[in-house]
Amino acid sequence: MITNERQFRIAKAQMEKFKFSITNFDMESLVKSGTDRLIAQAQLDQLQSEHEILLEQIKEYEHLSSGEQKEFEMQSLQDLPIALIKARIARNWTQKQLAEIVGVKEQQIQRYEAEMYQSANLATLARVAEVLCLTMPDHAVVNF
Numbered sequence: 001m002i003t004n005e006r007q008f009r010i011a012k013a014q015m016e017k018f019k020f021s022i023t024n025f026d027m028e029s030l031v032k033s034g035t036d037r038l039i040a041q042a043q044l045d046q047l048q049s050e051h052e053i054l055l056e057q058i059k060e061y062e063h064l065s066s067g068e069q070k071e072f073e074m075q076s077l078q079d080l081p082i083a084l085i086k087a088r089i090a091r092n093w094t095q096k097q098l099a100e101i102v103g104v105k106e107q108q109i110q111r112y113e114a115e116m117y118q119s120a121n122l123a124t125l126a127r128v129a130e131v132l133c134l135t136m137p138d139h140a141v142v143n144f
Contacts, residue, residue: 002061003085003113004095011054011061018051064089072134080125081116087132101131 002008025047030040063069069090072083088098095113096106102124112120112128120128 001082001085002057003089004110008058008061011058015051015054015058018047018054022047022051061089065092067092080129081113081118083134084117084125084128084132085113087134091132098128098131102127 002011022044025044027037027040027044030043031037064086067090069086072086074080074083088095093101095109099106099109102109112124117125117128
């Protein structure tokens, strides 16, 4: 998942490199030089797969940063970290801006997001959710 503008720029540049490699992939030259056709096809398939993954991540980031998405579905508490990150992006806040509002250093938000908030305590998760105006629906049910 792309979480900031720097990653977005890197992903776009990387996607262009994959696109270039796919466009210039010379299957016949590889086969003539001794590479098995199946291996060469697997290499091309891998390039195309990586390109598609980056393209989807870029589209998701662009959609989120457009501010169009206002709701983030969660099936369980395990979905909370992604919802927090998506909500920040959808508000067009940088990690630095969120950090300032929450009262931590930018690097801390970067760490939380990189590790999907695994080291954050419940109070921190609640504070970040509050700042981002994430709310639980009234019909939320806890099952055990």
